[in-house]
Amino acid sequence: MIARTHDVAAATALLAVLLSQPLHSVTLATAVMALVANQIGGIAPDIDQPTAPFWRNLPVAGIFGKIIGRSLGGHRFLSHSLVGLGLFGFLNYWLLNFLHPIMPRVDIGLVWWAFMIGMLSHLVMDSLTKEGVPWLLPIPIKFGFPPLRRLRITTGKKAEHFIVLPLLLVVAAWLFASNYTEISAFVDQFRS
Numbered sequence: 308m309i310a311r312t313h314d315v316a317a318a319t320a321l322l323a324v325l326l327s328q329p330l331h332s333v334t335l336a337t338a339v340m341a342l343v344a345n346q347i348g349g350i351a352p353d354i355d356q357p358t359a360p361f362w363r364n365l366p367v368a369g370i371f372g373k374i375i376g377r378s379l380g381g382h383r384f385l386s387h388s389l390v391g392l393g394l395f396g397f398l399n400y401w402l403l404n405f406l407h408p409i410m411p412r413v414d415i416g417l418v419w420w421a422f423m424i425g426m427l428s429h430l431v432m433d434s435l436t437k438e439g440v441p442w443l444l445p446i447p448i449k450f451g452f453p454p455l456r457r458l459r460i461t462t463g464k465k466a467e468h469f470i471v472l473p474l475l476l477v478v479a480a481w482l483f484a485s486n487y488t489e490i491s492a493f494v495d496q497f498r499s
């Protein structure tokens with residue numbers, strides 16, 4: 308999947324989870340941090356791909372990306388598995404606890420979840436592609452959905468641009484529309 312699809316998928320997943328609980332207790336600082344963490348989580352697994360958007364914006368991108376990519380076992384390896392998800396979850400927990408003293412108004416538990424939801428959405432979305440995802444590493448089998456490989460999507464091709472991405476946007480719009488009252492009440496509390 309391309310980066311844009313991952314961004315939208317991560318945000319849609321976050322929206323779905325956030326809306327399943329009362330929004331009013333979330334502070335603005337938490338909401339902003341959660342969104343940032345969610346978007347980072349949404350592209351984090353591609354840290355193993357030297358050409359990924361994760362690296363493109365950094366000056367030393369090429370070399371650094373290659374080193375990290377190799378140590379994670381190449382594209383769609385460790386960072387695209389449940390073990391990787393746990394590892395990133397641990398690092399994320401450690402980092403957030405380290406940063407908490409400088410951002411006391413942020414609910415780091417929620418920010419942690421936002422990152423994890425973003426990362427999980429990445430693995431789910433990549434499972435729809437022909438390549439599949441090695442969910443159960445160290446068992447070296449790549450899983451995909453549907454199980455029949457030829458029914459899956461090729462990254463960056465028409466099906467992704469014209470079916471998957473629009474579908475995600477429809478789901479996001481539907482979530483917004485069906486929770487409009489709650490969302491506008493949430494936004495209003497920051498106006499005053």
Ligand SMILES: [Zn+2]
Pocket residue numbers: 308352353387429433
């Ligand atoms: Zn990926």
